[in-house]
Amino acid sequence: MSEHGQTSDLELLTFRVADQEYSLDIMSVREIRGWTRTTPMPHAPDYMRGVINLRGTVLPVMDLARRLNLPSQETNDRNVIIVVKMNGTLTGLLVDAVSDIVAITEDDLQIPPDISSDPQLSVVRALTVIDDRMIRVLDLAAVVPSRSDEAA
Amino acid sequence: MSDQNDPMAEIRASFFIECEELLEALQDGLQELDDGSEDPETINVVFRAVHSIKGGAGAFGLETLVRFAHRYETVLDEVRNGSLHPDSEAMKLFFLAADQLSDLVRASRDDTPLPEETSEELLGRLDALLGDEGGSEEVEPADFTPMGLSLSLDLPDLDAGPALNRITVRFKPEQELFATGNEPQMLLRNLAALGEAKIRCDMSDLPLLPDLAPETPYLQWIVELETEASEPEIRDIFEFVDGLCEIEISGGEEDSAPLAESAPPPPAPPPEVPKPAAVSPPVAAPTGSAPVASPPAAPAAAAVADKDGEGDGRKGATAAKSVVRVDLERIERLVNLVGELVINQAMLSQSLDEAGLSPHSDAMNGLEEFQRLTRDIQDSVMMIRAQPVKSLFQRMSRIVRESSAAVEKDVRLVTEGEATEVDKTVIERLSDPLTHMIRNAVDHGLETAEKRLAAGKSKAGTVTLTAAHRSGRVIIEVADDGAGINRPRVQEIAVNKGLISPDVQLSDSEIDNLLFLPGFSTASKVSNLSGRGVGMDVVKTAIQSLGGRISINSEPGKGTTFSISLPLTLAVLDGMVVNVAGETLVLPLNVVVETLSLGPDDVQMLRPGAYVVRVRGGFVPLYDLGVMLGYRSSRKTGEGSIVLLISLEDGSRAALVIDGIQDQRQVVIKGLDDSFYRAPGIAAATILGDGQIALILDPADIIAGMGHIRGSDFMFSERMTANE
Amino acid sequence: MGLTVLAVDDSRTMRDMIRMALAPAGFTVHLAEDGVHGIEVLEGISPDAIITDINMPRMDGFGFIDAVRDQDAHRATPILVLTTESAPELKMRARNAGATGWIVKPFDPAKLVKALHMVAG
Numbered sequence: 001m002s003e004h005g006q007t008s009d010l011e012l013l014t015f016r017v018a019d020q021e022y023s024l025d026i027m028s029v030r031e032i033r034g035w036t037r038t039t040p041m042p043h044a045p046d047y048m049r050g051v052i053n054l055r056g057t058v059l060p061v062m063d064l065a066r067r068l069n070l071p072s073q074e075t076n077d078r079n080v081i082i083v084v085k086m087n088g089t090l091t092g093l094l095v096d097a098v099s100d101i102v103a104i105t106e107d108d109l110q111i112p113p114d115i116s117s118d119p120q121l122s123v124v125r126a127l128t129v130i131d132d133r134m135i136r137v138l139d140l141a142a143v144v145p146s147r148s149d150e151a152a
Numbered sequence: 153m154s155d156q157n158d159p160m161a162e163i164r165a166s167f168f169i170e171c172e173e174l175l176e177a178l179q180d181g182l183q184e185l186d187d188g189s190e191d192p193e194t195i196n197v198v199f200r201a202v203h204s205i206k207g208g209a210g211a212f213g214l215e216t217l218v219r220f221a222h223r224y225e226t227v228l229d230e231v232r233n234g235s236l237h238p239d240s241e242a243m244k245l246f247f248l249a250a251d252q253l254s255d256l257v258r259a260s261r262d263d264t265p266l267p268e269e270t271s272e273e274l275l276g277r278l279d280a281l282l283g284d285e286g287g288s289e290e291v292e293p294a295d296f297t298p299m300g301l302s303l304s305l306d307l308p309d310l311d312a313g314p315a316l317n318r319i320t321v322r323f324k325p326e327q328e329l330f331a332t333g334n335e336p337q338m339l340l341r342n343l344a345a346l347g348e349a350k351i352r353c354d355m356s357d358l359p360l361l362p363d364l365a366p367e368t369p370y371l372q373w374i375v376e377l378e379t380e381a382s383e384p385e386i387r388d389i390f391e392f393v394d395g396l397c398e399i400e401i402s403g404g405e406e407d408s409a410p411l412a413e414s415a416p417p418p419p420a421p422p423p424e425v426p427k428p429a430a431v432s433p434p435v436a437a438p439t440g441s442a443p444v445a446s447p448p449a450a451p452a453a454a455a456v457a458d459k460d461g462e463g464d465g466r467k468g469a470t471a472a473k474s475v476v477r478v479d480l481e482r483i484e485r486l487v488n489l490v491g492e493l494v495i496n497q498a499m500l501s502q503s504l505d506e507a508g509l510s511p512h513s514d515a516m517n518g519l520e521e522f523q524r525l526t527r528d529i530q531d532s533v534m535m536i537r538a539q540p541v542k543s544l545f546q547r548m549s550r551i552v553r554e555s556s557a558a559v560e561k562d563v564r565l566v567t568e569g570e571a572t573e574v575d576k577t578v579i580e581r582l583s584d585p586l587t588h589m590i591r592n593a594v595d596h597g598l599e600t601a602e603k604r605l606a607a608g609k610s611k612a613g614t615v616t617l618t619a620a621h622r623s624g625r626v627i628i629e630v631a632d633d634g635a636g637i638n639r640p641r642v643q644e645i646a647v648n649k650g651l652i653s654p655d656v657q658l659s660d661s662e663i664d665n666l667l668f669l670p671g672f673s674t675a676s677k678v679s680n681l682s683g684r685g686v687g688m689d690v691v692k693t694a695i696q697s698l699g700g701r702i703s704i705n706s707e708p709g710k711g712t713t714f715s716i717s718l719p720l721t722l723a724v725l726d727g728m729v730v731n732v733a734g735e736t737l738v739l740p741l742n743v744v745v746e747t748l749s750l751g752p753d754d755v756q757m758l759r760p761g762a763y764v765v766r767v768r769g770g771f772v773p774l775y776d777l778g779v780m781l782g783y784r785s786s787r788k789t790g791e792g793s794i795v796l797l798i799s800l801e802d803g804s805r806a807a808l809v810i811d812g813i814q815d816q817r818q819v820v821i822k823g824l825d826d827s828f829y830r831a832p833g834i835a836a837a838t839i840l841g842d843g844q845i846a847l848i849l850d851p852a853d854i855i856a857g858m859g860h861i862r863g864s865d866f867m868f869s870e871r872m873t874a875n876e
Numbered sequence: 877m878g879l880t881v882l883a884v885d886d887s888r889t890m891r892d893m894i895r896m897a898l899a900p901a902g903f904t905v906h907l908a909e910d911g912v913h914g915i916e917v918l919e920g921i922s923p924d925a926i927i928t929d930i931n932m933p934r935m936d937g938f939g940f941i942d943a944v945r946d947q948d949a950h951r952a953t954p955i956l957v958l959t960t961e962s963a964p965e966l967k968m969r970a971r972n973a974g975a976t977g978w979i980v981k982p983f984d985p986a987k988l989v990k991a992l993h994m995v996a997g
Contacts, residue, residue: 039845042781167889208889211982333976392977
């Protein structure tokens with residue numbers, strides 16, 4: 001895994017959502033697949049795009065822009081669904097496009113300033129700068145809600 | 153990973169599976185005894201079940217289990233040999249002990265703490281049944297030495313010290329020795345294997361040939377042994393023939409008798425000497441009715457089988473059925489594959505259809521055959537997963553025992569249809585809701601003994617648990633012969649808890665259904681069983697998640713019956729595929745009573761937002777499925793709309809407006825991951841021929857979502873209450 | 877040494893254990909679920925030794941031994957009885973029925989192997 005004896009602490013998958021750059025720990029990413037029509041779920045929260053057929057299983061897909069309270073874009077063929085695994089279940093995250101995979105160390109991560117009023121930031125675990133671009137590292141557990149969270 | 157390769161772990165797992173079967177047989181047997189069975193085989197089965205559990209448990213060093221089983225078995229043995237006649241109290245104790253045994257088995261299996269206190273108490277009571285002389289007989293520790301994990305041969309230790317003993321063994325077999333399949337030659341060989349041996353045969357007793365009785369042994373052997381083995385080790389060799397021969401072991405003394413260098417082959421078991429009785433021609437059967445002698449090998453089996461009195465073959469049939477154990481995962485895989493096959497076939501069917509082939513073309517005929525085969529395969533695969541509800545019912549009989557004891561009521565459980573087969577997953581997931589229903593029946597359904605007697609009923613209440621197949625579904629009923637639902641009281645509670653408005657008029661059935669409302673609990677006082685915040689709403693949710701429905705039927709003074717209707721399998725569904733607002737949806741076919749096309753005067757507005765449709769004189773609430781599911785905001789209730797009339801087993805009905813009917817077909821049910829969102833009114837999903845997902849509706853949930861009270865005040869809810 | 881053994885026990889666990897104890901030691905193991913089944917199996921094989929449980933449905937161990945001894949072909953076949961009880965009277969009953977020896981359950985695989993070699997070679 002390590003190159004030149006230097007270990008990178010983590011690899012990030014970076015992607016664009018509503019013209020902003022975000023990233024996820026690559027370890028939680030299972031696959032990336034092209035956009036396909038979702039079947040809407042009745043009365044679902046607006047960030048729930050619906051479900052798709054992922055090789056015979058039903059995959060719930062979340063519109064990440066809506067989830068992050070960003071203006072939702074029209075979906076087009078370039079959109080992709082990042083399939084992530086969280087607490088043993090698979091979820092699809094609809095994003096504009098995937099950019100890159102970057103390797104960084106924990107030292108490159110900065111704790112975001114505490115602006116708790118910003119709901120967007122509560123799902124951002126850390127910030128990092130790559131090629132002068134600020135990239136938000138998402139806290140997947142906060143992005144993908146669990147039913148118990150809602151019940152509580 | 154090591155678990156998979158460890159044969160002991162495998163056998164251990166298989167032992168616990170066998171234990172479940174044995175515990176089931178134990179329950180059955182006890183029940184038969186309790187019902188007054190006189191068949192001696194019944195107690196034998198009971199005894200053997202406990203005995204076999206003990207045997208296996210010993211092999212795995214499960215000492216607590218062995219100890220309990222042993223003492224339980226000791227008491228059962230007394231029953232078996234007729235010296236103990238269990239009264240009803242003793243039978244109750246036997247049931248409790250069986251429950252405890254089953255707890256111990258499961259605790260041992262799951263490696264959870266063993267419920268030892270109960271064990272001690274029960275063992276004390278079991279021992280008491282034995283009377284004074286019985287006492288508590290402890291298992292000899294040697295009896296449960298765990299079987300070693302190593303399979304290496306326990307060969308004599310060759311490196312032991314050089315201390316050689318010179319031992320002389322004189323061995324004279326008696327006639328009985330040969331009847332047991334023991335062989336002098338073998339014994340001598342084993343003896344010789346202990347060291348340097350000189351064996352000679354003493355033939356001095358051998359009579360002259362004419363006097364020789366063929367079955368009488370005349371020979372004896374003298375073995376001089378130079379060995380490291382001790383005398384007990386030598387005695388061990390003769391353990392099996394102890395009492396069947398003369399044996400003398402002396403330390404190193406020379407025998408004066410003349411020696412022969414090596415033994416002649418001993419006159420091995422009276423060779424193939426024809427046994428006079430066995431081959432003598434059958435005595436002429438004078439009556440002529442006696443059966444002709446059969447070939448020699450067969451009658452032995454037949455004769456003994458008859459001797460054991462099991463000629464009826466009842467038990468025999470079950471034992472002889474050959475069974476293959478299959479890893480559940482493999483079946484799951486098969487089920488999934490067949491599911492894919494069904495989807496694939498649907499896709500193929502769709503593309504052939506789109507290609508515009510004639511329905512009489514070879515391809516279409518072939519497809520039809522393909523569909524038939526697919527369905528047959530699917531049914532067969534589902535059969536593999538089916539198992540009788542018996543194990544579930546047995547668990548329930550325990551629940552009845554425990555819960556009736558807790559509330560001090562005398563309750564009899566009657567079960568019917570134990571052989572009814574249901575998908576294994578359904579059975580597993582029925583356990584909790586059924587437990588709750590049984591507890592409810594015992595706690596709330598049945599009256600106290602005094603009240604029963606006052607009402608002219610028998611002192612003991614009866615809970616009846618039945619299972620049956622009815623029109624492609626499984627119906628499970630829990631019935632009690634109690635006082636019936638106290639409807640005024642139920643309504644009062646519902647009003648007090650703000651679940652309904654005080655002035656609403658409800659039918660009996662509507663009142664009964666209030667029990668299923670979240671937050672409803674009839675317990676006016678907290679008993680040992682209730683008061684845990686689990687209501688019938690939880691039961692209902694559990695049943696619905698299985699694709700089932702639950703309904704109530706209660707008659708004042710006579711009792712209450714809860715009926716659960718379940719699909720035979722969780723894997724496929726006969727569905728009606730419909731279009732609503734551009735989406736494809738599937739409704740379970742069995743709820744669709746009929747399809748209607750709205751005429752000009754069919755729809756009546758009850759008040760703004762609430763419509764009814766007239767169906768043969770009656771009025772049924774009308775809803776636009778597209779609006780209900782949030783797919784569109786404006787209602788389509790006009791003339792010419794297509795309407796599905798759906799009806800549930802509890803009698804509730806609704807008319808659903810849809811845009812069109814696509815098809816009726818079998819769909820493969822795909823579970824929805826509801827870990828962060830559960831859509832109201834949606835039971836599951838399926839994959840259509842074009843690869844798209846269609847949602848499968850849950851009609852009961854849809855109707856429930858329309859508001860709790862129907863008929864008189866069905867407010868149309870624009871948005872179904874999501875969090876119920 | 878390649879001995880052939882018939883093991884009769886109604887407990888699947890016990891049958892599994894017997895097979896596991898004997899197969900690695902080079903035995904060919906045939907299994908039967910009870911006495912009746914054992915007799916049926918015997919029609920097709922000629923084992924060097926037989927192991928049988930006592931408590932079994934349909935035909936118990938005593939009945940089974942009886943039936944085996946009634947057959948000329950198996951009059952001298954060594955039969956070991958598996959018993960959880962070390963009770964002497966059970967051993968005596970088994971012997972009177974024609975059993976060659978006994979093994980107390982739970983058995984040590986090595987002991988079982990050894991006992992079989994002792995009676996059957």
